[in-house]
Amino acid sequence: MYEQQLPIEEWKAKKQAELKETIAAQKSVLQEVVQDGQRLADYLYGRGRLGSHITSGNAALVLQTLPQARAVLTAKDWDKFGRRVNKGAKGIPQLVRVNGYYNVGSIFDVSMTYGNKPYPIP
Template sequence: MSTKVDTLMQSIETWLKQLAAELEEGHTRGFLDFLEAMGRFHQYSARNVALILQQRPSATLVAGIKRWNELGRRVRKGERGIAILAPSLKRVEVEEEDGTVREEKKLVGFHTAYVFDVSQTEGKPLAPSAENSPEGPALYARLRAACPVPVREGLLRGGVHGQTDGRGIILAADLSAGDRAAVLLHEWAHVLLHYGGVEPPVTVKELEAEAVAYAVGRHLGLSMEGSRDYILHWRGTVEGLETSLERIAGAARRILEAYGRQPVPEGSCLGALERAQKARGVAA
């Protein structure tokens, strides 16, 4: 690996140690800030989200020069790029059991790539993001329709807001639409992360699920007010934190992609914004 890649890897390692130390001491602000950034930059890995935050904490929307040019914007002269890690792939031949040979791409390392925040660009205005305009009932309905397992409301034992067995989700019927959306995100994360594979300790499971819910919920405009105390309560061990962060990033990405594929109800301000965005050919 190049010296630049080594430097980026080391900065990630240092950041992870600092984040782990903060969580051990009961401080969640840094973790919550990272999760909010993960929601904004859900197309990037957890490592690259950390690198973006380290270099430009105020970043809100990033892309490479080619993508900005496609959107009708140009990076201003003299702006410094945000260094991230991009995979280096090599084509290799793989022989199948029947003797046929196919080509596949194999990861052989990483190289440095650069992105720029929208504040570093100028040109054609971008349409407002529809995802940050929550409407309680409309948002919940859209999330429920996007969820890969059946969701229903029902009576749960005292203090329990939601539960899942991996095949379906039950939400407390007395929750508001906004709270129902937040709890649905938490249970949806459990479905994606904690069924059908190696089961981590309950502290890790709950931390991962609420972290996914917070990242997605904040991106969609929910307040997620109870997440800090919940994460603080379930922070448990921080061993393997980097692995959990990548799992959290992957689950958040899958939920937001499923949400984005759902049609928006007619008459909703969400729908109006998204239809305007599509008409202009602008995608964040």
């Protein structure tokens, strides 16, 4: 029923590894984007569709995972707009800055949510 808690040092190491993995993924995706003109055009079109609230690296991760993404927010933000994240939906990792430190968070596309309220258009 309850998960066994990790010792603090193991938890820190796990979080650091997760952070490094996400940063490396952002770098590799952005390098792939600039290799080909068509990929760059697709990225820029998708980046415009996602809006300005998301960084370039995070947008690249989203568009690699879900090329037709329309609107991405955290689960908490979707709640504010009257939509809920589907059970079992796996979030897309992103870098978020909290109190001056970078952490890995998850965001969800509107296609991963349900509700009868419209989603915000960026």
